[in-house]
Amino acid sequence: MDARTLLNNLFPAGHTVAFEDTYFHGTGTCRGATVAVLGTSEEVEIGVELALAMARDVLEVIKTAPKRPILLLVATSGQRLSRRDEMLGINAYLAHLAKTIDLAKRKGHPVVSLVWSRAVSGGFLSTSMLADLCFALPEAEIGVMNLPAMSRITKIPLERLESLSATSPVFAPGVANYLRMGAIEAIWQGDLEAHLDASLRMLSTRERRRVLGDSRGGRQLARSVAERVRSHARG
Amino acid sequence: MNHSYYEASARERMAAFLDPGSFQEFLPPTDRVSSPHLRQLDQPGAFDDGILVGSGRLSGHAILAAAQEGVFMGGAVGEVHGAKLVGLLERALITRPEAVILLLETGGVRLHEANAGLVAVSEIMHAVLAVRTAGIPVIVLDGGQFGCFGGMGIVAALCDAVVMSEEGRLGLSGPEVIEASRGVEEFDSRDRALVWRTVGGKHRYMLGEATRLVEDSIPAFREAAIALLGTRPVFGLEDLEAEHARLRERLERFGDCRESIEIWTRLGIEDPQSLPLLETQAFLAQVGGKRA
Numbered sequence: 001m002d003a004r005t006l007l008n009n010l011f012p013a014g015h016t017v018a019f020e021d022t023y024f025h026g027t028g029t030c031r032g033a034t035v036a037v038l039g040t041s042e043e044v045e046i047g048v049e050l051a052l053a054m055a056r057d058v059l060e061v062i063k064t065a066p067k068r069p070i071l072l073l074v075a076t077s078g079q080r081l082s083r084r085d086e087m088l089g090i091n092a093y094l095a096h097l098a099k100t101i102d103l104a105k106r107k108g109h110p111v112v113s114l115v116w117s118r119a120v121s122g123g124f125l126s127t128s129m130l131a132d133l134c135f136a137l138p139e140a141e142i143g144v145m146n147l148p149a150m151s152r153i154t155k156i157p158l159e160r161l162e163s164l165s166a167t168s169p170v171f172a173p174g175v176a177n178y179l180r181m182g183a184i185e186a187i188w189q190g191d192l193e194a195h196l197d198a199s200l201r202m203l204s205t206r207e208r209r210r211v212l213g214d215s216r217g218g219r220q221l222a223r224s225v226a227e228r229v230r231s232h233a234r235g
Numbered sequence: 236m237n238h239s240y241y242e243a244s245a246r247e248r249m250a251a252f253l254d255p256g257s258f259q260e261f262l263p264p265t266d267r268v269s270s271p272h273l274r275q276l277d278q279p280g281a282f283d284d285g286i287l288v289g290s291g292r293l294s295g296h297a298i299l300a301a302a303q304e305g306v307f308m309g310g311a312v313g314e315v316h317g318a319k320l321v322g323l324l325e326r327a328l329i330t331r332p333e334a335v336i337l338l339l340e341t342g343g344v345r346l347h348e349a350n351a352g353l354v355a356v357s358e359i360m361h362a363v364l365a366v367r368t369a370g371i372p373v374i375v376l377d378g379g380q381f382g383c384f385g386g387m388g389i390v391a392a393l394c395d396a397v398v399m400s401e402e403g404r405l406g407l408s409g410p411e412v413i414e415a416s417r418g419v420e421e422f423d424s425r426d427r428a429l430v431w432r433t434v435g436g437k438h439r440y441m442l443g444e445a446t447r448l449v450e451d452s453i454p455a456f457r458e459a460a461i462a463l464l465g466t467r468p469v470f471g472l473e474d475l476e477a478e479h480a481r482l483r484e485r486l487e488r489f490g491d492c493r494e495s496i497e498i499w500t501r502l503g504i505e506d507p508q509s510l511p512l513l514e515t516q517a518f519l520a521q522v523g524g525k526r527a
Contacts, residue, residue, distance in 0.1 A: 048490075052482055059479060062472060081413045083422040087433045087495055088485060089444050091407040095392030096475070096482055102364045103475055121344070121353065122407055125386050129357040144349035154346050156276055170272050170314070170348045183354045206325075206361050209354060210318075219351050222318040222358070225268060229288055229322025230329065232261040 001137070003041040006073065006116050009192045011035075023050060025057050028071070031197045036061045036109075039073030046123040047080030051093040054127070058100040062107055069200045070104055072113035072131055076123030094126035101130040112199045114188065115140045115175070132204040133185045135195070136175045142184070143173025169218045182213030238453045240378040241402045245287055245302035248338055251453040252376075252460070253291035253300065260289040261326075262319060270313050272348035281307045284315040288323040293336070294461045299327050302338035305381040311345035312387065317355020324362035327371050333464055334372045337394070342409060343385010356386035363393045367468035372396070374463050376456050377403040377445075382434070384409040395466045396446040398459045399436035401515055405444065406434040428511060432495040437510060437518060441499060442485065442527050450515045485527060502527060 001009075003024060007017050011028035017037050018026050022044040028035050038057055044050065061068060079090060105111050113128035115136040121144050128134050136142065144150075150171065151158040165172035169180040178184045185208075188195040210226065213219035238251055249258055262268050264282035273280045285307035290299050301323050303310035312320075320337075327335050344352035363373050372395040377383045382404030383391050391397055391405060399405065410424035410433075423429060432438055439445040446463065449455035470478075489498045499507035502525050513521060 048482075048486060052479070052486065055479060059472070059476060079407050081408050081416050081421075083410075083413060083433060084493065086406045086408060086410075086413070086422075087438070087492070087498070088489060089392075089406075089439070089442055091388035091405065092392040092444055093482060094407065095389045096478055098360060098389065098393060099364070099470060099475055099478070103470070103472065106368065107472075122386060122389065125353065125357055125360065126389060129354075130360070144344055144353050145346060150346050150349065154276075156278075156347075160276070164275065168272070168275065170351050171346070172350075177350050178354075181350050181354045183350075183357070206358075206365060209358065213354065219314055219354065221268075221271065222314050222321075222351065222355065225262070225315050225318035226322035226325065226358075228268075229261045229319050230326045232326070 001116065003039065003073070010196055012193055023053060030193060030200070033200065034068060035200070036065065036068050036070045037073060038070065040075050041117070043075050043077040043118045045078060045080040046076050046094065046126070047082065047085050048088050048090050048093040051097045051126070055097040055100045058104055062104050062109065067108040069110040069112065071196065072111065072128055073116055074113065074119065074123065074127040075117035076120060076127070077118060078120035079122035094122055098126045098130050105132060110200050112196070115142055115184070120144065129183065133199055133202055134183060135186055135188050135199065136178070136184045138175065138187050138189060140175050141173060142175055142178045147172055177218070180213070180216045180218030182209040182211065182216060182218060239451050240400060240453050240456055241380060241451050243453060244306065245304035245338065245340070248453055249287060249300060249302045252338070252457050253293055254295065257292040258289055259291065260287055261323070262288070268315055270315050270348065272313060272351065276347055278347060284313060284319065285310060286316045286319050288319045290332070293457070293464065296333040296464055298334050298336055299323055299330070299332045300336045300338065303340045305340035305379045308345055309381045310341035311343065312341060312352045312355050313345040313348045314351035314355060316345070317352060317359060321355065321358045321362050324359065324366050327366050328369055331371060334374055335366055336374045336376065336460055338376045339383045339387055339391060340379030340381050341383055341385065341387045342381055343387055353386065356390065359390055360393060363390060367395065367470065370468060372463070372466040372468055374398065374460055374466070376460065377405055378436070378451060378456060379403070382406070392444065395468050396463045397444065398447045398449060398456055398463070399439055399445040400449055400451040401436045402451050403436040404430070404434045405439050410434070432511060438495045440526065441502060441522060443481070448515060448519065
């Protein structure tokens with residue numbers, strides 16, 4: 001699915017989303033509600049300029065449309081890998097974007113993200129993962145690194161990683177694995193407008209991903225370890 | 236005596252950083268909480284999964300602190316490692332310490348458990364933001380051998396203050412990662428001088444990303460952290476707009492630079508080539524008032 005088809009499916013009642021190269025933003029109408037939309041296409045690498053542009057538009061929504069829901073539709077192959085972006089402090093630009101999304105949530109904007117194409121590493125962390133709830137299309141790709149590259153770096157034979165990934169959701173890329181991790185709330189199939197409408201009325205908590213990761217068998221220690229540290233008796 | 240931060244282990248750093256004898260560790264190695272995923276891959280584990288978390292005192296003030304052990308898998312974040320840090324940050328919401336201090340040394344997500352590590356880093360980001368929202372400052376120390384990279388580089392930039400030594404490095408994609416995927420022409424990770432000019436403590440201090448630059452000694456990091464204890468988190472709309480303006484200005488002023496030395500020149504440093512060679516105190520005297 002391309003970005004324009006996606007937007008038409010999400011907002012059959014219409015939208016005003018405009019494209020600037022691989023970045024798009026605007027508003028859509030979902031069952032009578034106006035939703036702010038920010039997204040990227042073509043699996044763009046997120047560099048300092050794009051991070052700043054997205055942050056600008058999140059701040060703009062906060063200033064001009066109090067409590068308006070925000071939908072993030074970020075397709076990214078990760079952060080831009082460049083010495084120049086590192087020199088300029090790309091980590092600070094992505095952190096700034098993350099802070100603006102966090103501020104939107106604190107100011108009462110419901111923030112929902114849909115991984116519709118691809119989400120990788122830093123580009124995923126600083127956008128979609130900041131949402132109250134993160135959903136995915138079944139055909140999307142989510143991960144840190146493909147198994148051949150992982151095999152080269154960890155020096156673990158590829159066959160070993162492939163056979164283990166048949167049962168373990170912990171290292172291989174894939175939407176199903178991130179669903180089991182609790183990072184993806186649910187996979188959207190069928191009527192996208194209906195899914196979006198329902199998601200805007202769902203509540204979340206900071207612990208939700210851990211609880212889901214535990215109950216879905218993807219992360220069986222994250223919840224209990226965090227809880228043991230949090231409630232360790234004072235000495 | 237100069238007790239090098241760079242050379243010390245995470246446990247040595249924590250012991251010398253806090254008031255003597257004040258550290259109380261949560262889930263210490265005797266609890267043997269290690270990574271099941273490394274075991275599954277027949278990789279050596281650690282009974283603290285490469286991070287120690289606990290409470291202590293800093294100049295008498297109650298704080299919570301964590302220290303990553305770079306010697307164990309480059310300080311990389313796995314499921315247990317990340318959950319210990321998340322639990323510590325969320326504990327701050329209950330016990331309300333004067334500050335949470337993070338002695339970060341990490342390459343980012345642990346590839347052996349990449350998905351769990353990535354989600355853990357996300358949960359650390361959420362937890363840092365929650366702690367700051369609660370009015371408790373989160374302060375990062377960065378001066379270890381592996382620097383602070385990957386998603387944890389984003390985490391550092393979410394915090395209230397970053398204390399670095401010249402030896403510290405801070406970024407997102409490490410030089411080796413960029414070289415491996417874009418070629419040595421893009422970033423020669425073995426050119427140490429280039430690496431330090433690009434992501435090292437002095438350059439981060441010039442850009443304003445490092446709040447303070449200190450000598451490579453644990454007491455120097457301790458003094459800087461004590462001085463920052465009064466920091467109060469502010470990140471409302473006006474604060475983020477001010478940050479936005481700063482980052483936009485940085486891009487406008489320096490976006491076309493190929494090398495940090497060009498940035499330092501534009502900042503008005505008279506002999507920018509000399510900056511990497513200066514001792515910390517001489518460096519601070521040389522650049523006073525000229526930071527971005």
